[in-house]
Amino acid sequence: MDFSSPLQGILVIVGPILLALAIAWAMLRNRSSREDIARTENATRELYDQQDREDKARDNGGVV
Known part of the structure; x- marks a missing residue:
């Protein structure tokens, strides 16, 4: 060159x-700020908990 x-x-x-x-x-x-990370972690945890409740309700014949 x-x-x-x-x-x-x-x-x-x-x-x-x-x-x-x-x-x-x-x-x-x-x-990312610590608040952003905490907010994301909490939202993810809530989604997982909601999905778990729905899965358990489906497995128990619609009873939560």
């Missing part, structure tokens, strides 16, 4: 820097 072009040399240096900045920005923007 010939790096004699100044523009190509600049892009080889600036490109990875811009990529690293974009990845860092995305990682910072996609962080």
